[in-house]
Amino acid sequence: MNGNDRARTITATDVARVADVSQSTVSLVLNGKWQGRIREETARRVMTTADDLGYRINQSARSLRLGSTGTVLLVVPTLVNPVFATVHAGAARVGAQNGLGVVVFPLGAEDGFGLFPAPRHALDGVIACSLAAEAVSNLRAGLPLVVLDDAPTPGTPTVTMDTGGGMANALAHLTALGHQRIMHLRAERLAWTFTRRAEVFDQCTLSHPYVIANHLSCSFMPAEVRDRMVQVLSASNRPTAVICDDDNMAMGVYAAASALNLIIGEDLSVIGFNDLPAAALVSPPLTTVRLPLGELGSRGMQALVDLRNGAVNEPASLLTELIIRKSVGLVSTGT
Amino acid sequence: MNGNDRARTITATDVARVADVSQSTVSLVLNGKWQGRIREETARRVMTTADDLGYRINQSARSLRLGSTGTVLLVVPTLVNPVFATVHAGAARVGAQNGLGVVVFPLGAEDGFGLFPAPRHALDGVIACSLAAEAVSNLRAGLPLVVLDDAPTPGTPTVTMDTGGGMANALAHLTALGHQRIMHLRAERLAWTFTRRAEVFDQCTLSHPYVIANHLSCSFMPAEVRDRMVQVLSASNRPTAVICDDDNMAMGVYAAASALNLIIGEDLSVIGFNDLPAAALVSPPLTTVRLPLGELGSRGMQALVDLRNGAVNEPASLLTELIIRKSVGLVSTGT
DNA sequence: TTGTATGCGTTATCAG
DNA sequence: CTGATAACGCATACAA
Numbered sequence A, B: 001m002n003g004n005d006r007a008r009t010i011t012a013t014d015v016a017r018v019a020d021v022s023q024s025t026v027s028l029v030l031n032g033k034w035q036g037r038i039r040e041e042t043a044r045r046v047m048t049t050a051d052d053l054g055y056r057i058n059q060s061a062r063s064l065r066l067g068s069t070g071t072v073l074l075v076v077p078t079l080v081n082p083v084f085a086t087v088h089a090g091a092a093r094v095g096a097q098n099g100l101g102v103v104v105f106p107l108g109a110e111d112g113f114g115l116f117p118a119p120r121h122a123l124d125g126v127i128a129c130s131l132a133a134e135a136v137s138n139l140r141a142g143l144p145l146v147v148l149d150d151a152p153t154p155g156t157p158t159v160t161m162d163t164g165g166g167m168a169n170a171l172a173h174l175t176a177l178g179h180q181r182i183m184h185l186r187a188e189r190l191a192w193t194f195t196r197r198a199e200v201f202d203q204c205t206l207s208h209p210y211v212i213a214n215h216l217s218c219s220f221m222p223a224e225v226r227d228r229m230v231q232v233l234s235a236s237n238r239p240t241a242v243i244c245d246d247d248n249m250a251m252g253v254y255a256a257a258s259a260l261n262l263i264i265g266e267d268l269s270v271i272g273f274n275d276l277p278a279a280a281l282v283s284p285p286l287t288t289v290r291l292p293l294g295e296l297g298s299r300g301m302q303a304l305v306d307l308r309n310g311a312v313n314e315p316a317s318l319l320t321e322l323i324i325r326k327s328v329g330l331v332s333t334g335t
Numbered sequence C: 001t002t003g004t005a006t007g008c009g010t011t012a013t014c015a016g
Numbered sequence D: 001c002t003g004a005t006a007a008c009g010c011a012t013a014c015a016a
Helices: A010-021 A023-031 A039-051 A057-068 A084-097 A133-139 A161-176 A192-206 A222-234 A247-259 A292-310 B012-019 B022-031 B039-054 B059-066 B083-097 B135-139 B163-176 B192-206 B222-234 B247-259 B293-308
Strands: A071-076 A103-108 A125-127 A145-148 A158-161 A181-187 A212-218 A241-244 A267-273 A287-290 A317-318 A321-323 B073-077 B101-106 B124-127 B145-148 B159-163 B182-189 B212-218 B241-244 B269-273 B288-292 B316-317 B321-323
Touching: A010 A023, A010 A039, A010 A192, A010 B182, A023 A039, A057 A158, A057 B059, A071 A292, A084 A103, A084 A125, A084 A292, A084 B101, A125 A292, A125 B247, A133 B039, A133 B269, A145 A292, A158 A161, A158 A292, A161 A181, A161 A192, A161 A267, A161 A287, A161 A321, A181 A192, A181 A222, A181 A247, A181 B316, A192 A212, A192 B073, A212 A222, A241 A247, A241 A321, A292 A317, B012 B022, B012 B039, B022 B039, B059 B293, B073 B083, B073 B293, B083 B293, B124 B293, B145 B293, B159 B293, B163 B182, B163 B192, B163 B269, B163 B288, B163 B321, B182 B222, B182 B247, B192 B212, B212 B222, B241 B247, B241 B288, B247 B269
Parallel strands: A071 A103, A071 A125, A125 A145, A145 A158, A158 A317, A181 A212, A181 A241, A241 A267, A267 A287, B073 B101, B073 B124, B124 B145, B145 B159, B159 B316, B182 B212, B182 B241, B241 B269, B269 B288
Antiparallel strands: A103 B101, A287 A321, B288 B321
């Protein structure tokens, strides 16, 4: 009746009893701290009985005692876009150098973007990447927090990328080639990086009075982008160039152009963001703004490590790079 | 000297002392179990002081006491491929229905695929998706384990997809249209699903003696696929059809064909796997084997829930579907 | 209506 | 070289 027949999990105490040593000896041996303290024979006996019994350490107890878990949570908006794989790789690399593991939590639209389900497991810190500001405030359950690719907040270590500069470069590239009707195909999802690009786009185009700019907001789904761009590109005063907030959206523009028999790089110029692997591969290869995603992750993790050591890093901003390929040409004279 | 000046974290006991109640009262109130047991005024006082003090529950202590953490780990080979986003979504959905959160761990090539760094934080279970068998054996640190998309092991709940059937369907589609030189463009990465497809490919082509089959192993990187396929397609006896283990690889084949002025769907037929969002969008739209990834995730989580309730599910296999679009045509007579 | 006492499984300190 | 013993912070049965 008192749960005596329930499947019990093997504890260090069990191992101690069977191996006929004290529980502290077990702990010492199993943590590899027995050299010079425990007789080798005893140590060996402990290890084999632990093995025999199938002993598994209880991580909750361990981290309660230690006061830390050795894992940090990387919160991202989605797993669909491979950019976050790069961020993770960077974070995981420097995390490993500091004895920290990384697990990923996709805070998708299903969760309402901002209703962060406070992590129910113990964590040593949180890195929030490309999230809406309101989401971030919810998730800092007293944990060390580093913010990536979001508006710098005083007091919070933040690493951003100069995504606005990327937009400015893209725009300069286009205007230098004579483009005067430029469209910004904006990501629908609310995020600082997109807002920032929109601001820069609006500001830059305003300062070139001869540039007629417009924009359209869209989901990332290529099919939706295609359908809406078919409409846009059918108009007589269609844009001669499109800047897309993501390479995936650029693929949608390619599809729309193809449906309309418009040649990319001649009839229509396209610039993307992110430099996904596919960008170099489509025809024509896509000119795109490359973002230092790996460094974003590694710098973020470094900031978290520093934060745990009591140092609050200054907000940092990383440079972007315009990768020029074949999807942009001189403005076509025909129209 | 004794750490008295160290930043201490606020415990429930602290709250109790300040609010002038016992620690158990704090626990009751903060877990919302005070209705009818604690006077409303007291409860309110506890809540406000907890708030004032910035009290955060210690999850390690909580889960030690409770014996569970409420989170399960989804281990995947990579985050670069968006298919695992779908698996996660399915798992997260039924996890949420059962009070379980899901965090993702990408067991990338950096980790050596098989050297699983045993999770250092407390978990209620592990779902391993599309991993090499040797990796899986390492990671079951005594935790309830469910295996997805891998060879069924007796005693371990497993959910697979009939990926071999998908290959058979793809092959049948091709031979019905007269193709006799068919290539299987295989994923280099070791995984059961790929091995299974290769087996079925070999077996099916063997039973059609007039079919000349060959294969090539490649990474997922589209650029590498393109370069190697340019070589293959330059040969005089080039295949008339290619089945790719992933839609990304198919993009590489498209690029190679484009470089060689081969028309997909006429000069060369292509079939992919996974039905990524981009598959419907490229021109011509890609015929591909759609895998029930979302269901894989949800069934996997359900199996884990059942396992925690003491029921070991039978291995299950999910059906695949060949999505016929425009990238496959009659075999071209010209050569 | 509230407080006391106990134990979850570890690690680490300190005597022996 | 080894064994008691004391926390770590929380949830809950039970006493008051």
